[in-house]
Amino acid sequence: MKIIAIYNIKGGVGKTASAVNLSYLASLDGASTLLWDLDPQGAASYYYRIKAKIKGGGQKLVEGKRNLEEAIKGTDYENLDLLPADFSYRDMDFFVEMSKKPERRLNKMLEPLADEYDYVFLDCPPSISSASESIFAAADILLVPTIPTTLSLRTYKQIKKFFKEMDYDSMKILPFFAMVDLRKQLHRLIVDYPPSFMPTVLDSYIPYASEVERMGVNRAPVGDFAAHSRAAICYRSMWDEIKSHLFSHP
Amino acid sequence: MNNKQLDLVIPLDKGLPELLASFQNNFYVNVLPETVIHRIYYDTFDWLLYNNGAVLEVHEEGESRRIYWQANQQSSLRIQLGLSDVPQLASELPDSDFRRQLQSVISVRELTPRIKIKVKRLPLVMLDKHEKVVVRVNFDEHWYYPSKTRAGTVLGKRIAIKPVKGYQDEFGQVEAFFEPMRLREAQDNLIKLALLESGYSASEYSNKLNLILDPEMPAEQAMKQILLRLLEIMQQNTAGSIRGRDSEFMHDFRVSIRKTRSALTQITRVLPQGTIIRFNQFFSGLGKLTNPIRDGDVFLLKLESYQQCLKPSSQEHLKPLREYLVTSRATAQKKFVETLKTQEHRDQIKEWREYLENADPTEPPLENSGRPVYKLADELIWNMYQLALEEGNAITDETEAEALHELRKTCKKLRYLMEFFQSLYPARDIRELIRAMKGLQDNLGVFNDLHVHAGILKKFIKQSPDSRAKKACKQIVNELKRRQVKTRGKFAERYAAFSSGETQKEFRELFVDSRKG
Ligand SMILES: Nc1ncnc2c1ncn2[C@@H]1O[C@H](COP(=O)(O)OP(=O)(O)O)[C@@H](O)[C@H]1O
Ligand SMILES: [Mg+2]
Numbered sequence: 029m030k031i032i033a034i035y036n037i038k039g040g041v042g043k044t045a046s047a048v049n050l051s052y053l054a055s056l057d058g059a060s061t062l063l064w065d066l067d068p069q070g071a072a073s074y075y076y077r078i079k080a081k082i083k084g085g086g087q088k089l090v091e092g093k094r095n096l097e098e099a100i101k102g103t104d105y106e107n108l109d110l111l112p113a114d115f116s117y118r119d120m121d122f123f124v125e126m127s128k129k130p131e132r133r134l135n136k137m138l139e140p141l142a143d144e145y146d147y148v149f150l151d152c153p154p155s156i157s158s159a160s161e162s163i164f165a166a167a168d169i170l171l172v173p174t175i176p177t178t179l180s181l182r183t184y185k186q187i188k189k190f191f192k193e194m195d196y197d198s199m200k201i202l203p204f205f206a207m208v209d210l211r212k213q214l215h216r217l218i219v220d221y222p223p224s225f226m227p228t229v230l231d232s233y234i235p236y237a238s239e240v241e242r243m244g245v246n247r248a249p250v251g252d253f254a255a256h257s258r259a260a261i262c263y264r265s266m267w268d269e270i271k272s273h274l275f276s277h278p
Numbered sequence: 279m280n281n282k283q284l285d286l287v288i289p290l291d292k293g294l295p296e297l298l299a300s301f302q303n304n305f306y307v308n309v310l311p312e313t314v315i316h317r318i319y320y321d322t323f324d325w326l327l328y329n330n331g332a333v334l335e336v337h338e339e340g341e342s343r344r345i346y347w348q349a350n351q352q353s354s355l356r357i358q359l360g361l362s363d364v365p366q367l368a369s370e371l372p373d374s375d376f377r378r379q380l381q382s383v384i385s386v387r388e389l390t391p392r393i394k395i396k397v398k399r400l401p402l403v404m405l406d407k408h409e410k411v412v413v414r415v416n417f418d419e420h421w422y423y424p425s426k427t428r429a430g431t432v433l434g435k436r437i438a439i440k441p442v443k444g445y446q447d448e449f450g451q452v453e454a455f456f457e458p459m460r461l462r463e464a465q466d467n468l469i470k471l472a473l474l475e476s477g478y479s480a481s482e483y484s485n486k487l488n489l490i491l492d493p494e495m496p497a498e499q500a501m502k503q504i505l506l507r508l509l510e511i512m513q514q515n516t517a518g519s520i521r522g523r524d525s526e527f528m529h530d531f532r533v534s535i536r537k538t539r540s541a542l543t544q545i546t547r548v549l550p551q552g553t554i555i556r557f558n559q560f561f562s563g564l565g566k567l568t569n570p571i572r573d574g575d576v577f578l579l580k581l582e583s584y585q586q587c588l589k590p591s592s593q594e595h596l597k598p599l600r601e602y603l604v605t606s607r608a609t610a611q612k613k614f615v616e617t618l619k620t621q622e623h624r625d626q627i628k629e630w631r632e633y634l635e636n637a638d639p640t641e642p643p644l645e646n647s648g649r650p651v652y653k654l655a656d657e658l659i660w661n662m663y664q665l666a667l668e669e670g671n672a673i674t675d676e677t678e679a680e681a682l683h684e685l686r687k688t689c690k691k692l693r694y695l696m697e698f699f700q701s702l703y704p705a706r707d708i709r710e711l712i713r714a715m716k717g718l719q720d721n722l723g724v725f726n727d728l729h730v731h732a733g734i735l736k737k738f739i740k741q742s743p744d745s746r747a748k749k750a751c752k753q754i755v756n757e758l759k760r761r762q763v764k765t766r767g768k769f770a771e772r773y774a775a776f777s778s779g780e781t782q783k784e785f786r787e788l789f790v791d792s793r794k795g
Contacts, residue, residue, distance in 0.1 A: 275360025
């Protein structure tokens with residue numbers, strides 16, 4: 029089972045859009061795939077037309093009182109399941125819970141799913157929280173969508189520092205450029221010449237595209253309703269690149 | 279709790295369209311486009327996966343090619359990600375659970391596509407009032423095509439009801455819909471059906487003789503049967519030996535040549551002398567072609583252990599040796615393949631088969647041709663055991679190594695005779711005796727391997743210009759000598775078991791006394 033976290037402390041950078049589209053592509057490969065919507069906003073659940081309400085609340089889930097399996101719902105796509113966000117996350121402190129034994133917490137919860145899923149995608153909430161460490165520890169790959177602007181690059185630097193301070197292997201962090209608008213000179217410059225503190229940045233990037241926005245209306249990944257669009261093609265080539273990282277054999 | 283997928287068998291005489299129509303009348307469904315999936319099952323030549331409950335298959339659907347693996351009947355079929363193709367050998371895989379599990383079943387054997395099944399699938403999804411998919415149902419028709427040119431046959435029709443997590447109730451409704459039809463749950467796997475259809479059985483290949491001889495059968499007839507079975511094993515392993523990737527083919531191929539030669543030279547005065555000389559020469563030539571290939575393979579495997587006597591830094595100096603071995607092997611393999619492809623070779627094999635398949639007795643009959651086979655078998659085995667004892671008794675600590683090699687060959691001849699005529703004796707008694715011989719045979723075998731391997735090293739040393747490699751090899755030769763001394767040290771004890779009063783008594787009872795009464 030490979031765990032892929034889509035992470036950034038900034039909101040609105042395309043985390044959920046990426047998590048939704050990449051998990052869809054994984055399921056098309058025939059891989060049994062789970063998308064875990066960790067964001068209380070429940071955007072990923074919304075895109076997949078699943079009510080973001082877990083019976084019994086998310087807190088119990090984290091405490092291990094409830095069987096994670098029972099909260100999982102199948103999407104409209106074969107091989108693709110979703111663990112919905114729960115609005116009750118807002119009230120309880122999921123993150124305090126996570127901080128108790130941060131490194132192992134998420135791993136432990138996912139363990140029983142290893143026999144069933146080939147991929148687990150984590151759509152992470154923004155903000156640096158105590159859950160971050162748990163996510164860093166569990167993930168095989170940490171995808172960091174980054175808008176090619178000066179401010180976003182600074183944020184990326186911060187995340188990387190944070191990651192290193194906790195002693196995780198920085199090769200696991202794969203940043204990529206998202207919401208790229210090539211008409212903007214700065215975007216073009218940064219995409220063509222990524223800064224040296226981004227040695228692992230993916231070659232593929234996601235352009236700013238109206239199809240991605242339309243996902244909210246269609247409530248489906250772009251590959252489903254606009255398979256030949258620029259955005260769909262970009263997500264596909266990014267997914268291929270991610271797989272080459274996951275399955276490179278030294 | 280979540281449901282498991284339910285697979286139901288649709289009787290062959292029941293039409294899919296009617297079933298589909300009635301399903302559509304009862305549920306809100308969306309019919310998806312029909313798809314065709316080719317399922318290709320891989321296995322070894324001797325069906326190791328199938329016989330061990332493992333499954334390795336590729337699903338081809340349009341552009342996509344997926345590889346699935348199931349380690350045993352208790353585990354489930356799982357997709358193997360990150361692979362573009364099925365490997366030919368387990369060792370080609372990157373280190374993974376898949377590789378370890380596969381290796382434990384097939385070891386060094388080669389995988390090839392064995393069975394192809396075509397699935398015509400009509401997928402449907404059942405929707406709820408929000409148009410959310412709540413159950414998936416596939417109507418599948420499985421076709422078996424024995425070859426590209428022959429017509430296919432329907433192996434079976436199936437309905438797969440696949441639950442969608444979180445919609446147990448809807449799954450129950452679909453289940454209830456099919457219940458009154460009393461469809462059987464599919465348990466038999468499709469490979470089994472395809473195997474039946476194809477006419478070959480997965481237990482078909484065996485490198486054992488598995489011959490049942492009638493004790494009263496004339497010796498000539500029995501001998502021809504034995505030789506024919508050996509030829510069959512040889513031919514079953516020819517294609518694989520020519521491909522040269524899986525060394526087990528070559529091993530079985532060689533063993534049947536050795537057994538053939540042993541039968542020709544040991545079962546005397548049954549077949550005409552001219553025939554024996556001619557075919558013994560032919561098989562001897564063939565065997566010689568394979569020696570450097572097999573010896574090289576075994577040596578390369580053993581080298582891992584031999585080189586432990588060197589410092590790690592000196593171990594690296596063995597690179598030219600490895601290169602030399604690989605090149606020599608390739609040269610020998612090439613020569614072997616070329617020979618097997620000649621018309622002359624094919625003619626010889628054909629003539630041999632025709633000769634063996636001809637049931638007419640030799641005219642005029644030879645001394646042993648018409649005797650009941652059991653009498654000849656008794657005599658041959660007993661005499662060979664006596665010869666082994668004679669040779670073995672003469673061996674002391676001072677005897678030349680040559681005498682041990684002779685004894686090894688005699689024991690092998692004895693062992694082969696016992697295998698040829700196994701069915702004439704109580705299975706348990708024969709097994710016991712073979713076990714009593716094993717200790718000695720292993721000891722002599724190791725001694726011989728060490729001798730052969732020292733020979734390979736000496737040959738390399740003579741022609742290599744690399745002084746560091748030569749030095750390392752000389753050290754290994756010395757190590758092999760030490761091991762030979764050690765192995766020889768154990769000889770007396772092993773021989774004692776083989777020649778004990780108890781074993782002698784058992785041999786006498788089985789091959790001399792049993793039919794006196
Ligand atoms: N590549 C893109 N092109 C255009 N709009 C995008 C793109 N990616 C995301 N968006 C839009 O931006 C908003 C924020 O994206 P989202 O994926 O939810 O970000 P995050 O999860 O990081 O908060 C959404 O309205 C989404 O539709
Ligand atoms: Mg989000």
